[in-house]
Amino acid sequence: MSNSLTAEILEVLKLRPDQDLIITAGNSFRKDDGVGPYLSQKLSKLPQIRILHGGDTPENIMEEAIAMKPSRVLVFDAADFGGRAGETRIIPEHSIPQTAYSTHSIPLNVITGIIAGEAHAEVIFIGIQPRSVEFGEGLSAEVKWTADAIAEAVLRQFSG
């Protein structure tokens, strides 16, 4: 695989357990959109890490996230930024559209914006380029490799 994590991403992944909160988002029934739930499952094994899975209703973990008073929130989600499948990027908050909402869906960055405001937290969006977000289960090999690499980079900090 050619999607090794960049130095920028590896730097962001250096966690401060008492200050950081990880939020994952996504739907595991939409192929690579399941990267968030996949990461959540892997990282939840670490008791030192504060992690909340927002699924496709991130508004439902908002109050819990605010109550945790994080100073930094790392948000992991599949994001189509036109990169190679499995590529990771820090997504500028302003580039995420806030307009496409209805009673059926509320944009993730609107929710993280409220969390950031209430908790005075820095929010960093880490986008993982999907190969496909069509209906179906299972991650593509590229996205799974990247998710495993992210999990490994985090787990390594707390092993031994």
Place this chain on the structure above:
Amino acid sequence: MGRNVKVNVEYLTRVEGHGNIVVNVKEGKLEECRLDIVEAPRFFEGMLRGRSIFEAQHITSRICGICSCGHTLASIQAAESAIGFTPSEQTRKLRKFLLHLETLDSHILHIYLLVAPDLLGVKSFVPLINTHNEVVRRALRMKKTCNDMCDILVGRHVHPISCIVGGFTKLPRPKDLDDMLALLRKFEEDMKPTVDLAATLKFPEFQRETEYVGLVNDTEEYPFLEGDVGSTDGMRVKKEEYRKVTNEFVVPHSSAKHAKWNRSSYMVGALARVNLNYKKLLPRAKALADALGIKPVTTNSYLNTAAQLVECVHCVEDGIRILEEFKTDGVNHGELVTVGLNERGTIPVKAGRGVGAVEVPRGILFHDYEVDATGKIVNANCIIPTSQNCNNIEHDMRKLVPEILDRSDEEITHRLEMLVRAYDPCISCSAHFLNVKFVNR
């Protein structure tokens, strides 16, 4: 001679799905006024053919993420009617409670996130995060509370798992009842500032007489789950005769069929229900309706949102009553339906036809199944509230536009958008809908 104005707004926001408003006024005369529904049909009826009635509710709940419980319940009702199965009183009560949760969830999101920005003079609820932070957090908190109760009752906050033909595969234990009651009381607390906020909101003036259609019954109960189909014009038919009500017809500009009964169009939804069943509202809901100026027959479509608020108060009160009754009387776990037993003949199956008619947040929903002797669906028909409302929305627009022609293009467009939003349309589900195009006025 009136002036000519050209307005073209691409996509109406704060509705579910895509549709266009097209208005053409030339020299002061309204020449064209349409609500184009541009979403592709989704063929759910086709998907149901050849499938067992015992899995139909899991398929049809996917028609809508907001009304998934409503579709589940309409589907189950149609299936049970088709095979002649009568659900127990306990099952009916739990289903009513489930429907209340969905009504609360949907109405609260519509009132707070989709309509309130118009009435507070902002383009979306996003600016409200800074100006009305507690309001936005309250709205999202109330939504989550509904989701959490749904999770406890039917296994998931969307697309219920345990609510099936015959009853429930999981029944609430005493702790579940306590947890749901605590959550609903928390929701009730949040209803107080919600009602206070609503009292400060000013809905646009507009009047147009139309026919209001919804469930009616002969009991004291405000009907959501069971009843005949009635109208404010005094008509009443059995649910099986719903085609006499909907009289669907195709129009070239819409992938949603239009409907009409005794007049050129009719309206379904919260305002229709309150107009039809005002006397059956619980006391606090009725008092709120009076305070908001809603009495039968209220003919201002914008007040559909206010009627939704009235229904929220009703559903909370009734929901607490249901839970408290269960706490007192207990839940009979002997009624538990085991997954898979249905298919092995626990519930006798026979050929027949059944209709489900359920009041979901946006209005009356019909599911109609024809079932063969093995319980396989051979024919299905689903009629969604938004598609029933499209024709009435167009008639409202035709009345409204000439009345506001002295306003600016921007104001006219905004009032039209607000009008459509008041119906809380679910375009994807109707698909069978918004951008506003004015060509000359």
